[in-house]
Amino acid sequence: MEETIIKVGTNYMDFVSKFHQTIRNQNIMLVYEGEITQTITKAFSSMTEQNFDDQVDSSTTQKRVYHVMVECLQNVAKHADEETTGEPEIPGRGIFMISDTENQYTVTTGNIVSNDKIDTIKGMLDKFNSLNPDEIKDEYKRMIKESRLSEKAGAGLGFIDIVKKTGNKIEYHFDKINEKTSFFIQKSVINRG
Amino acid sequence: MEIVNIEATDETPKVILNHETHVFEFSGKSLPEDVTQFYNPLMDWLKEYQENPGDKTKAIFKMDYFNTASSKLILDILMLLEEIHEETDGVEIEWHFREDDEDMEEAGEEYSDIVDIPFKSISY
Numbered sequence: 256m257e258e259t260i261i262k263v264g265t266n267y268m269d270f271v272s273k274f275h276q277t278i279r280n281q282n283i284m285l286v287y288e289g290e291i292t293q294t295i296t297k298a299f300s301s302m303t304e305q306n307f308d309d310q311v312d313s314s315t316t317q318k319r320v321y322h323v324m325v326e327c328l329q330n331v332a333k334h335a336d337e338e339t340t341g342e343p344e345i346p347g348r349g350i351f352m353i354s355d356t357e358n359q360y361t362v363t364t365g366n367i368v369s370n371d372k373i374d375t376i377k378g379m380l381d382k383f384n385s386l387n388p389d390e391i392k393d394e395y396k397r398m399i400k401e402s403r404l405s406e407k408a409g410a411g412l413g414f415i416d417i418v419k420k421t422g423n424k425i426e427y428h429f430d431k432i433n434e435k436t437s438f439f440i441q442k443s444v445i446n447r448g
Numbered sequence: 449m450e451i452v453n454i455e456a457t458d459e460t461p462k463v464i465l466n467h468e469t470h471v472f473e474f475s476g477k478s479l480p481e482d483v484t485q486f487y488n489p490l491m492d493w494l495k496e497y498q499e500n501p502g503d504k505t506k507a508i509f510k511m512d513y514f515n516t517a518s519s520k521l522i523l524d525i526l527m528l529l530e531e532i533h534e535e536t537d538g539v540e541i542e543w544h545f546r547e548d549d550e551d552m553e554e555a556g557e558e559y560s561d562i563v564d565i566p567f568k569s570i571s572y
Contacts, residue, residue: 295482297458298498300526314548318513322551325479325515332481344562396562399523 283354291335292346296328303353312447314362319420319445323362324353326413327352327443331366333409341369341435360445373429376439383415384424391419421445460486463509465493470502474525475510476537478518487521492526494528503537505529510544510572511552523559540566547571 278286285299300321308316328351335347349366368376386394395415402410417425423444425432430438453466461476480486507529514522526541533539543556553569560567 293459297479301458307530314546315550318549318551321513322515329479329481329515329517392558399520399558400562402520404517404520410483410517410520411504412519416516 277344281354282356283352287354288350290331290346290348291328291331291351293332296325296332297304298351299328299351300324301379316445320353320360320362322418322420323443323445326417327351327362327364327441329409330413330441331364334368334372335366336369336372336436338367338432338436355447358447360447361442362445363440363442365440366430367432367436370431370435370437373437373439376427377429379414380425380427383418386418388419388422390413395419417443449496452490461514463490463498465490465557467497467500467502470505472505472507473510474508474522475512476516477512478522480518483517483521487518487524491521491524491528494525494532498528498532498535499502499534501536504538505532505539506542507539508542508544509556512546519555523562526559526565530565533565538566540568542568542570542571544570 257376260409279306283416285303287295287299289295305315305322306322307320312320331346331347331349331351335344336347337344344367347366349364352361352363354363383394387417395413397414399410402412404410414425421443423446426444428443430440432438449467451468452463453458454463456476457464457474459477461474461478466472466474474559478486507525509522511522529539529541541560543559545552545556553571556567556569560569
Protein backbone atom coordinates (compact mmCIF):
# COMPACT_ATOMS: atom_id res chain seq x y z
CA MET A 256 0.00 0.00 0.00
CA GLU A 257 1.43 3.33 -1.02
CA GLU A 258 1.05 6.32 1.21
CA THR A 259 1.26 9.92 0.27
CA ILE A 260 3.26 11.73 2.87
CA ILE A 261 3.07 15.46 2.82
CA LYS A 262 6.30 16.99 4.07
CA VAL A 263 6.11 19.98 6.35
CA GLY A 264 7.17 23.00 4.36
CA THR A 265 5.80 25.02 1.48
CA ASN A 266 3.89 22.09 -0.02
CA TYR A 267 2.30 21.31 3.28
CA MET A 268 1.27 24.92 3.86
CA ASP A 269 -0.09 24.99 0.33
CA PHE A 270 -2.06 21.82 1.04
CA VAL A 271 -3.59 23.29 4.22
CA SER A 272 -4.56 26.44 2.40
CA LYS A 273 -6.20 24.51 -0.44
CA PHE A 274 -7.83 22.10 1.98
CA HIS A 275 -9.33 25.04 3.85
CA GLN A 276 -10.57 26.58 0.61
CA THR A 277 -12.12 23.32 -0.55
CA ILE A 278 -13.93 22.85 2.74
CA ARG A 279 -15.26 26.40 2.56
CA ASN A 280 -16.32 26.09 -1.09
CA GLN A 281 -18.26 22.90 -0.39
CA ASN A 282 -19.95 24.48 2.66
CA ILE A 283 -18.67 21.68 4.85
CA MET A 284 -19.66 22.19 8.48
CA LEU A 285 -17.79 19.18 9.79
CA VAL A 286 -15.37 16.70 8.30
CA TYR A 287 -13.73 13.79 10.09
CA GLU A 288 -11.64 10.80 9.15
CA GLY A 289 -10.84 8.04 11.60
CA GLU A 290 -12.38 5.56 13.98
CA ILE A 291 -16.09 6.08 14.42
CA THR A 292 -16.98 5.10 17.95
CA GLN A 293 -20.15 5.59 19.93
CA THR A 294 -18.50 8.55 21.70
CA ILE A 295 -17.73 10.21 18.35
CA THR A 296 -21.29 9.53 17.13
CA LYS A 297 -22.80 11.21 20.17
CA ALA A 298 -20.35 14.10 20.11
CA PHE A 299 -20.91 14.93 16.41
CA SER A 300 -24.67 14.59 16.65
CA SER A 301 -25.01 16.86 19.65
CA MET A 302 -22.48 19.33 18.20
CA THR A 303 -24.60 19.65 15.05
CA GLU A 304 -27.75 19.83 17.15
CA GLN A 305 -26.37 22.88 18.94
CA ASN A 306 -25.40 24.62 15.70
CA PHE A 307 -28.87 24.75 14.19
CA ASP A 308 -30.47 28.08 13.56
CA ASP A 309 -33.99 27.87 14.99
CA GLN A 310 -35.00 30.78 12.77
CA VAL A 311 -34.23 28.81 9.62
CA ASP A 312 -34.74 25.16 10.44
CA SER A 313 -37.91 23.66 11.88
CA SER A 314 -37.49 21.20 14.70
CA THR A 315 -38.54 18.44 12.30
CA THR A 316 -35.65 19.31 9.97
CA GLN A 317 -33.25 19.46 12.91
CA LYS A 318 -34.34 16.08 14.20
CA ARG A 319 -34.11 14.55 10.74
CA VAL A 320 -30.51 15.73 10.36
CA TYR A 321 -29.70 14.38 13.82
CA HIS A 322 -31.40 11.10 12.98
CA VAL A 323 -29.63 10.65 9.63
CA MET A 324 -26.28 11.46 11.26
CA VAL A 325 -26.72 8.85 13.98
CA GLU A 326 -27.81 6.16 11.50
CA CYS A 327 -24.93 6.92 9.11
CA LEU A 328 -22.31 7.03 11.85
CA GLN A 329 -23.56 3.85 13.48
CA ASN A 330 -23.54 2.19 10.05
CA VAL A 331 -19.84 2.93 9.66
CA ALA A 332 -19.13 1.94 13.26
CA LYS A 333 -20.81 -1.43 12.74
CA HIS A 334 -20.19 -2.29 9.09
CA ALA A 335 -16.80 -0.93 8.00
CA ASP A 336 -14.30 -3.56 6.92
CA GLU A 337 -10.54 -3.70 6.95
CA GLU A 338 -8.83 -2.61 3.72
CA THR A 339 -6.58 -5.58 2.97
CA THR A 340 -8.57 -8.52 4.39
CA GLY A 341 -12.18 -7.35 3.96
CA GLU A 342 -12.87 -8.60 7.48
CA PRO A 343 -14.95 -6.45 9.86
CA GLU A 344 -13.02 -3.67 11.54
CA ILE A 345 -14.18 -2.74 15.02
CA PRO A 346 -14.61 0.09 15.69
CA GLY A 347 -15.24 0.96 12.08
CA ARG A 348 -13.16 3.58 10.37
CA GLY A 349 -14.31 6.02 7.75
CA ILE A 350 -14.89 9.56 6.63
CA PHE A 351 -17.83 11.62 7.78
CA MET A 352 -18.97 14.97 6.39
CA ILE A 353 -21.92 17.25 6.84
CA SER A 354 -22.51 20.28 4.68
CA ASP A 355 -25.28 22.79 4.24
CA THR A 356 -26.65 24.97 1.48
CA GLU A 357 -29.62 27.29 1.49
CA ASN A 358 -32.06 24.48 0.75
CA GLN A 359 -30.58 21.31 2.17
CA TYR A 360 -28.23 19.50 4.50
CA THR A 361 -26.04 16.75 3.08
CA VAL A 362 -24.67 13.94 5.23
CA THR A 363 -21.94 11.87 3.58
CA THR A 364 -20.05 8.87 4.88
CA GLY A 365 -17.33 6.81 3.24
CA ASN A 366 -15.94 3.54 4.49
CA ILE A 367 -14.27 0.41 3.24
CA VAL A 368 -16.47 -2.62 2.66
CA SER A 369 -15.75 -6.15 1.57
CA ASN A 370 -16.54 -6.66 -2.13
CA ASP A 371 -18.81 -9.54 -1.05
CA LYS A 372 -21.23 -7.01 0.44
CA ILE A 373 -21.56 -4.76 -2.61
CA ASP A 374 -24.44 -6.61 -4.28
CA THR A 375 -26.46 -6.67 -1.05
CA ILE A 376 -25.92 -2.96 -0.37
CA LYS A 377 -26.70 -2.01 -3.98
CA GLY A 378 -29.77 -4.24 -3.97
CA MET A 379 -31.16 -2.58 -0.83
CA LEU A 380 -30.43 0.98 -1.93
CA ASP A 381 -31.75 0.50 -5.49
CA LYS A 382 -34.92 -1.04 -4.12
CA PHE A 383 -35.62 1.70 -1.55
CA ASN A 384 -34.72 4.43 -4.05
CA SER A 385 -37.28 3.04 -6.51
CA LEU A 386 -40.25 3.09 -4.11
CA ASN A 387 -42.70 5.97 -3.66
CA PRO A 388 -43.41 7.30 -0.13
CA ASP A 389 -46.43 5.05 0.45
CA GLU A 390 -44.56 1.97 -0.73
CA ILE A 391 -41.64 2.91 1.52
CA LYS A 392 -43.94 3.07 4.54
CA ASP A 393 -45.43 -0.35 3.77
CA GLU A 394 -42.00 -1.85 3.17
CA TYR A 395 -40.74 -0.33 6.44
CA LYS A 396 -43.62 -1.86 8.40
CA ARG A 397 -42.99 -5.22 6.79
CA MET A 398 -39.25 -5.03 7.51
CA ILE A 399 -39.52 -3.91 11.14
CA LYS A 400 -41.87 -6.82 11.85
CA GLU A 401 -39.62 -9.35 10.18
CA SER A 402 -36.22 -7.96 11.09
CA ARG A 403 -34.00 -9.81 13.51
CA LEU A 404 -31.17 -8.04 15.23
CA SER A 405 -27.78 -8.97 13.82
CA GLU A 406 -24.83 -9.95 15.99
CA LYS A 407 -23.78 -6.32 15.89
CA ALA A 408 -27.23 -5.37 17.15
CA GLY A 409 -28.25 -3.61 13.96
CA ALA A 410 -31.84 -3.96 12.80
CA GLY A 411 -31.05 -3.54 9.07
CA LEU A 412 -33.45 -0.61 8.97
CA GLY A 413 -30.99 2.28 8.62
CA PHE A 414 -31.18 2.81 4.84
CA ILE A 415 -34.95 2.52 4.51
CA ASP A 416 -35.47 4.76 7.50
CA ILE A 417 -33.30 7.49 5.95
CA VAL A 418 -35.26 7.29 2.69
CA LYS A 419 -38.56 7.32 4.60
CA LYS A 420 -37.67 10.25 6.87
CA THR A 421 -35.93 12.46 4.29
CA GLY A 422 -38.17 11.67 1.31
CA ASN A 423 -34.99 11.66 -0.79
CA LYS A 424 -33.03 8.94 -2.52
CA ILE A 425 -29.68 7.86 -1.11
CA GLU A 426 -26.89 8.43 -3.61
CA TYR A 427 -24.02 5.97 -3.48
CA HIS A 428 -20.79 5.04 -5.15
CA PHE A 429 -18.28 2.19 -4.90
CA ASP A 430 -14.60 2.67 -5.68
CA LYS A 431 -12.69 -0.58 -6.04
CA ILE A 432 -9.56 -0.66 -3.87
CA ASN A 433 -8.36 -4.23 -4.44
CA GLU A 434 -9.67 -7.77 -4.99
CA LYS A 435 -11.11 -7.87 -1.50
CA THR A 436 -12.45 -4.40 -0.78
CA SER A 437 -13.99 -1.20 -2.11
CA PHE A 438 -14.59 2.29 -0.78
CA PHE A 439 -18.33 2.84 -0.27
CA ILE A 440 -19.66 6.40 -0.35
CA GLN A 441 -23.20 7.16 0.78
CA LYS A 442 -24.86 10.56 0.50
CA SER A 443 -28.13 11.50 2.19
CA VAL A 444 -29.94 14.79 1.69
CA ILE A 445 -32.32 16.45 4.14
CA ASN A 446 -34.44 19.30 2.80
CA ARG A 447 -34.44 22.44 4.92
CA GLY A 448 -37.56 24.16 6.05
CA MET B 449 -40.12 -9.00 41.31
CA GLU B 450 -38.54 -5.62 41.73
CA ILE B 451 -39.63 -2.28 40.38
CA VAL B 452 -37.36 -1.15 37.55
CA ASN B 453 -36.36 2.48 37.74
CA ILE B 454 -33.54 3.43 35.38
CA GLU B 455 -32.41 7.02 35.04
CA ALA B 456 -31.96 8.46 31.55
CA THR B 457 -28.51 8.92 30.03
CA ASP B 458 -27.52 10.72 26.83
CA GLU B 459 -27.98 7.44 24.94
CA THR B 460 -30.60 5.48 26.87
CA PRO B 461 -34.10 6.39 28.06
CA LYS B 462 -35.54 6.69 31.53
CA VAL B 463 -37.47 3.50 32.23
CA ILE B 464 -39.96 2.74 34.98
CA LEU B 465 -41.56 -0.71 35.14
CA ASN B 466 -43.85 -0.99 38.13
CA HIS B 467 -45.77 -4.21 38.74
CA GLU B 468 -47.60 -2.69 41.73
CA THR B 469 -49.18 0.25 39.89
CA HIS B 470 -49.14 -1.62 36.53
CA VAL B 471 -47.77 1.50 34.88
CA PHE B 472 -44.71 1.43 32.61
CA GLU B 473 -42.88 4.47 31.33
CA PHE B 474 -40.21 5.02 28.68
CA SER B 475 -38.93 8.53 28.07
CA GLY B 476 -35.94 10.29 26.52
CA LYS B 477 -33.40 9.21 23.94
CA SER B 478 -32.42 5.75 22.78
CA LEU B 479 -29.32 5.20 20.67
CA PRO B 480 -27.13 2.78 22.62
CA GLU B 481 -24.27 1.07 20.82
CA ASP B 482 -25.66 -2.31 21.81
CA VAL B 483 -29.44 -2.16 22.05
CA THR B 484 -29.82 -5.75 23.24
CA GLN B 485 -27.65 -5.11 26.28
CA PHE B 486 -30.04 -2.38 27.37
CA TYR B 487 -33.38 -3.87 26.30
CA ASN B 488 -32.95 -7.60 27.01
CA PRO B 489 -33.23 -7.19 30.81
CA LEU B 490 -36.37 -5.08 30.27
CA MET B 491 -37.86 -7.79 28.04
CA ASP B 492 -37.04 -10.41 30.70
CA TRP B 493 -38.80 -8.29 33.33
CA LEU B 494 -41.86 -7.89 31.09
CA LYS B 495 -41.98 -11.64 30.41
CA GLU B 496 -42.00 -12.24 34.16
CA TYR B 497 -44.76 -9.63 34.52
CA GLN B 498 -46.74 -11.46 31.83
CA GLU B 499 -46.93 -14.52 34.11
CA ASN B 500 -48.76 -12.54 36.77
CA PRO B 501 -50.03 -9.34 35.17
CA GLY B 502 -52.45 -6.71 36.50
CA ASP B 503 -56.02 -6.59 35.20
CA LYS B 504 -55.20 -3.37 33.44
CA THR B 505 -51.77 -2.14 32.42
CA LYS B 506 -50.73 1.21 31.07
CA ALA B 507 -47.55 1.86 29.08
CA ILE B 508 -46.48 5.45 28.55
CA PHE B 509 -43.99 6.30 25.81
CA LYS B 510 -42.61 9.82 25.84
CA MET B 511 -39.60 9.41 23.60
CA ASP B 512 -37.60 12.31 22.31
CA TYR B 513 -35.52 10.27 19.88
CA PHE B 514 -34.69 6.65 19.05
CA ASN B 515 -32.49 5.07 16.40
CA THR B 516 -33.61 2.27 14.08
CA ALA B 517 -32.09 -0.51 16.20
CA SER B 518 -34.08 0.81 19.19
CA SER B 519 -37.22 1.05 17.06
CA LYS B 520 -37.07 -2.71 16.56
CA LEU B 521 -36.74 -3.31 20.31
CA ILE B 522 -39.62 -0.92 21.03
CA LEU B 523 -41.73 -3.00 18.64
CA ASP B 524 -40.68 -6.16 20.52
CA ILE B 525 -41.90 -4.54 23.76
CA LEU B 526 -45.18 -3.52 22.11
CA MET B 527 -45.71 -7.03 20.75
CA LEU B 528 -45.22 -8.49 24.21
CA LEU B 529 -47.68 -5.91 25.56
CA GLU B 530 -50.10 -7.02 22.83
CA GLU B 531 -49.96 -10.57 24.24
CA ILE B 532 -50.59 -9.25 27.74
CA HIS B 533 -53.46 -7.18 26.33
CA GLU B 534 -55.08 -10.34 24.96
CA GLU B 535 -54.58 -12.26 28.20
CA THR B 536 -55.94 -9.58 30.59
CA ASP B 537 -58.62 -6.89 30.73
CA GLY B 538 -56.42 -4.70 28.67
CA VAL B 539 -53.23 -2.78 28.06
CA GLU B 540 -53.38 0.85 27.08
CA ILE B 541 -50.57 2.64 25.27
CA GLU B 542 -50.05 6.36 25.60
CA TRP B 543 -47.79 7.68 22.86
CA HIS B 544 -46.62 11.19 23.67
CA PHE B 545 -44.87 13.37 21.13
CA ARG B 546 -43.84 16.99 20.98
CA GLU B 547 -46.40 19.06 19.12
CA ASP B 548 -43.86 20.01 16.44
CA ASP B 549 -42.37 16.51 16.07
CA GLU B 550 -44.20 15.01 13.11
CA ASP B 551 -41.83 12.06 12.76
CA MET B 552 -42.42 10.95 16.36
CA GLU B 553 -46.17 11.28 15.80
CA GLU B 554 -45.85 9.16 12.66
CA ALA B 555 -43.75 6.55 14.48
CA GLY B 556 -46.65 6.14 16.93
CA GLU B 557 -49.12 5.75 14.07
CA GLU B 558 -46.92 3.10 12.46
CA TYR B 559 -46.68 1.11 15.69
CA SER B 560 -50.43 1.34 16.22
CA ASP B 561 -50.92 -0.09 12.71
CA ILE B 562 -48.71 -3.06 13.52
CA VAL B 563 -49.87 -4.00 17.02
CA ASP B 564 -53.46 -4.47 18.09
CA ILE B 565 -53.65 -2.52 21.36
CA PRO B 566 -55.61 0.66 22.23
CA PHE B 567 -53.24 3.47 21.30
CA LYS B 568 -53.70 6.99 22.57
CA SER B 569 -51.69 9.63 20.71
CA ILE B 570 -51.00 12.69 22.87
CA SER B 571 -49.11 15.83 21.84
CA TYR B 572 -47.39 18.10 24.36
